[in-house]
Amino acid sequence: DTGVSQDPRHKITKRGQNVTFRCDPISEHNRLYWYRQTLGQGPEFLTYFQNEAQLEKSRLLSDRFSAERPKGSFSTLEIQRTEQGDSAMYLCASRTLYGGQHNEQFFGPGTRLTVL
Amino acid sequence: DQQVKQNSPSLSVQEGRISILNCDYTNSMFDYFLWYKKYPAEGPTFLISISSIKDKNEDGRFTVFLNKSAKHLSLHIVPSQPGDSAVYFCAASAMVLGSARQLTFGSGTQLTVLP
Numbered sequence: 001d002t003g004v005s006q007d008p009r010h011k012i013t014k015r016g017q018n019v020t021f022r023c024d025p026i027s028e029h030n031r032l033y034w035y036r037q038t039l040g041q042g043p044e045f046l047t048y049f050q051n052e053a054q055l056e057k058s059r060l061l062s063d064r065f066s067a068e069r070p071k072g073s074f075s076t077l078e079i080q081r082t083e084q085g086d087s088a089m090y091l092c093a094s095r096t097l098y099g100g101q102h103n104e105q106f107f108g109p110g111t112r113l114t115v116l
Numbered sequence: 117d118q119q120v121k122q123n124s125p126s127l128s129v130q131e132g133r134i135s136i137l138n139c140d141y142t143n144s145m146f147d148y149f150l151w152y153k154k155y156p157a158e159g160p161t162f163l164i165s166i167s168s169i170k171d172k173n174e175d176g177r178f179t180v181f182l183n184k185s186a187k188h189l190s191l192h193i194v195p196s197q198p199g200d201s202a203v204y205f206c207a208a209s210a211m212v213l214g215s216a217r218q219l220t221f222g223s224g225t226q227l228t229v230l231p
Contacts, residue, residue: 004159033218042120042205042221050192056216091159103148103167103209105219107159107227 002026004108006092010113012066020078021111026039032075032103034067035091036060041090043091049075082115089113119143120208122222130230135193137225139206142187146208150219151180151191157202163204164191196229203227 004023013019024030029052035043046065048056051072060065064082069075079086089112093105121140139149147168151172152160165178166173166189173180179192193200203226207219 031217033216035219040125040223042122042207042223043219045218046217046222047205047217048216051214056218093159102150102162102165103217104150104162104165106162107152109159110158 001010004092004106005095006090006108006111008111009109010112010114014083015016015082015084016115017082018078018080019082019113020076021090021092021113022077023077023108024073025075026106027073027093028096029094029106030072030097031095031105032069033095034075034077036091037091037110038087046077072074079113082113082116087113087115117142118223119146120206120220120222124225125223126226126228128228128230130193131190131198135196135200135227135229136183136230137190137191137204137206137227139189139191140187141208143208143210144187145210145212147211148209149180149182149189150207150209151178151182152205152207152221153195153200154205154224160205167193174194193227196227198229199230201227201229202210 034046034050037043049069089110094109150165151163203224206222
């Protein structure tokens with residue numbers, strides 16, 4: 001399977017704990033995105049990488065959130081001192097530099113985070 | 117401030133009939149519009165897109181119409197099939213120099229196709 005993969009698929013944690021999610025994009029895709037989706041809403045943009053450089057961050061990305069993409073391949077999203085409001089589906093997406101025929105992003109299955 | 121709005125949370129249609137899903141936007145900088153389909157426990161899957169220089173794009177049973185003056189787009193599915201039952205998201209991106217080209221999504225419409 002050459003699609004976007006995410007790990008873990010589900011994570012349950014207690015408030016105050018740190019969590020880390022991983023995303024493996026489609027191998028030739030330079031651009032990588034993180035989104036967050038809460039119940040009844042569409043995905044919301046969090047941050048963007050072009051190769052290994054983090055070029056854009058949403059104001060939704062508080063100081064407790066950090067993302068990396070070492071060597072421009074896989075990416076990690078860490079949330080420190082989790083809060084109940086962080087409970088959501090975290091989606092990773094990737095695309096080629098120039099967008100391809102449809103300008104679409106390819107999404108992974110997401111990591112569902114539940115903070116107790 | 118929702119820049120992309122899908123005002124119908126749900127829609128039910130009979131198998132074989134037309135499904136029409138609507139989307140409105142407010143940001144004049146949006147120049148590309150996409151529709152994604154999402155099944156439970158899966159990520160969104162790209163369905164069809166349209167550039168702002170066009171007013172219609174067709175792919176098999178799916179057609180997207182864009183009315184720039186009204187800042188409105190719609191997705192038509194003909195004929196509808198039970199397998200089309202899913203949440204449909206409208207999304208848009210803006211061409212701004214150096215931008216991430218991130219997608220701005222609506223809140224989705226749950227389509228149910230009844231056999």
